[in-house]
Amino acid sequence: MRGLLSIFLLLASVTAAHPEEVVAGLSRDQVAITANFDGSDILVFGAVKREAPIPSSAPLQVIITVSGPKEPVTVRRKDRRLGIWVNTEAIEVDAAPSFYAVATTGPLDEVLTNTDDLRHTITIPRAIRVVGAATGGRSVQEFSDALVRIRQEANLYQQLEGAVNLFEETLFSTRIDLPANLVEGDYKTEIFLTRNGRVVDNHTTIIQVSKVGLERWIYNLAHDRPLIYGLLSLFIAISAGWLASAVFRYIRF
Secondary structure, eight states: OHHHHHHHHHHHHHHHHOSEEEEEEESOSEEEEOTTOOOEEEEEEEEEEESSOOOOSSOOEEEEEEEOOEEEEEEEEEEEETTEEEEEEEEEEEEEESSEEEEESSOHHHHOOHHHHHHHTOSHHHHOEEOSOOSSSSOHHHHHHHHHHHHHHTTSEEEETTOSEEETTTEEEEEEEEOSSOOSEEEEEEEEEEETTEEEEEEEEEEEEEEOHHHHHHHHHHHHOHHHHHHHHHHHHHHHHHHHHHHHHHHHO
């Protein structure tokens, strides 16, 4: 009897801890990079599962993130010295996502607290892990901000406030644009439900991005048979040069 009571209390505590749960889906879970790949998009959609009426304490908010494979990055700063641009300062970023998008139902500072952002690493600055120190007088934060700015200009980092559509605090959807310069690997998609800026539930799924066709063959050749790849590249370059020269002579005469 005591064992059954313990199980009942455990189930009751789990239900109380997660009164709202994410049920989510993707328009696709695989992205193929081909020779003419110029980008794609992913539709993220879902619903909120409840065992009780919608709480009236605070409105529900939804945050959706898509994170590409993490990789180390060296961020350098250049200065003009004696008329020449040279690297003067640098910092080693231990891990930065190759792609990162965060979409929300409202302004980030209203839908997420700093404490939960630190716990779940949701915003773009939190997703970047820096363990080293700057080699010059600049602060680590300045280098991290520069990395974010550069990748935002390349559309690799996206902050999409208000891009998530939420209906009756139950159905949600958003569309994430994937640029052409994607890195192969698993792209982690996370969905967070928040109330009063606190995460009440989250769900994770994976999008696989991989090269196919000619792109895959060239990639494998370059990594598995570098000598053959180099000789083939040299042959193509020589052939292209000879063909261009022959065409030019034919047109000239």
